[in-house]
Amino acid sequence: MLFLVSKFRSTLEILQLKSESQLGIKFRGFISCFIVSDPEVFPGGRCRLLLLGSNYCGKSSVGNTIMCKPDVFPVASVSSGSNRVNVNEKFVVDHSCRLTVVDPPSPNNMRSAYGVPDILLDLNRFMGVLHPGPHAVLYCLSSARRFTPEDAQAREYQQVKEHFGEDLVKHMIIVFTHWDRMGEYFPTPESFINEIQRVDSMKALLEDVDGRYVMLNNKADWPDRIQQSKRLVAEVKKLVEKSGGVFRWPPPEPEDLITRVFFELSTKMGSGWRDFISFLPGWSSRERMLAVIDQAREDEKTVSNQINACLIVWSKECPNYVSLRNILETLEKCNMRNLQMVLQKYSV
Ligand SMILES: Nc1nc2c(ncn2[C@@H]2O[C@H](COP(=O)(O)OP(=O)(O)OP(=O)(O)O)[C@@H](O)[C@H]2O)c(=O)[nH]1
Numbered sequence: 001m002l003f004l005v006s007k008f009r010s011t012l013e014i015l016q017l018k019s020e021s022q023l024g025i026k027f028r029g030f031i032s033c034f035i036v037s038d039p040e041v042f043p044g045g046r047c048r049l050l051l052l053g054s055n056y057c058g059k060s061s062v063g064n065t066i067m068c069k070p071d072v073f074p075v076a077s078v079s080s081g082s083n084r085v086n087v088n089e090k091f092v093v094d095h096s097c098r099l100t101v102v103d104p105p106s107p108n109n110m111r112s113a114y115g116v117p118d119i120l121l122d123l124n125r126f127m128g129v130l131h132p133g134p135h136a137v138l139y140c141l142s143s144a145r146r147f148t149p150e151d152a153q154a155r156e157y158q159q160v161k162e163h164f165g166e167d168l169v170k171h172m173i174i175v176f177t178h179w180d181r182m183g184e185y186f187p188t189p190e191s192f193i194n195e196i197q198r199v200d201s202m203k204a205l206l207e208d209v210d211g212r213y214v215m216l217n218n219k220a221d222w223p224d225r226i227q228q229s230k231r232l233v234a235e236v237k238k239l240v241e242k243s244g245g246v247f248r249w250p251p252p253e254p255e256d257l258i259t260r261v262f263f264e265l266s267t268k269m270g271s272g273w274r275d276f277i278s279f280l281p282g283w284s285s286r287e288r289m290l291a292v293i294d295q296a297r298e299d300e301k302t303v304s305n306q307i308n309a310c311l312i313v314w315s316k317e318c319p320n321y322v323s324l325r326n327i328l329e330t331l332e333k334c335n336m337r338n339l340q341m342v343l344q345k346y347s348v
């Protein structure tokens, strides 16, 4: 019976999965959904993880280990690295929860693939999949590479940190891959950690994350990899308990700014406002969005008040989508150039 209930709930959740257009992204990976159970493990029985790290350090392999399954994420070959963001969501029996994992290419690969000036710009679009934010950011480092201050791994870590801000490290666990290769040189993980801490950048990195790290051997046999995965997810759980939440990205806007922006929108927007409300990202379903508009039209006499009422419901229901950037993008979609220009002054 319990099984059926969870299956039914999961089906509803599948129906509620936001469409591509709502998320404003194109999945290049694939999403598969299974049954949700044991909501005690993570709130809602879901755990969202973001993999980050340098080119070819083992991110996708870590993704497979966490999912307890081969080929969930494509592992790079010597000649071809990944240059696209892969997303996978599935119920993992071994963890009794549904895992959503985003596996992007390294910042350097993204730059060459997309040619964007901001190397991490593209990743921002994918953060919506992890809404309302990842429970943990698994920063992967290959333990088999040299650790020097000039090393690309240390440099890219700094870039990522600068991009996402200090809050990121509070939700970060360092995952050292290729532990099978280092085992013969270091009898214990601690001895390895002691050694790499002699490099200042590594010492600083481990201090940043409050000493949270795990060693992974992605070449082990599957029973072993499943055990490693369980240890990793247990670390994530500990982190969530300690940090008390998720890493919110984009960071919430200051409340007064949003109040002023809402005021501008509701007083200056005329016809076409319903399109604008419908294009705002984050609505759980089209039906829900239409119901909010209908309710506002019933309750409020003026268009200005109707817009304001919808915006308030939106900000309550979709707090992680409330950003000036999302509002400007929605105005762009609705061809509301004048209002876009009015609001540009807030995006200093
Ligand atoms: N020996 C060993 N090899 C590993 C381990 N983890 C990953 N590899 C190998 O390292 C190579 C790169 O692994 P990927 O998982 O594709 O690395 P990636 O970071 O996703 O690569 P990009 O997406 O191209 O940046 C592959 O040949 C893997 O088989 C590990 O723990 N031990």
Ligand SMILES: [Mg+2]
Residues within 6 Å of the ligand: 059, 060, 061, 074, 075, 076, 082, 103, 104, 105
């Ligand atoms: Mg990869």
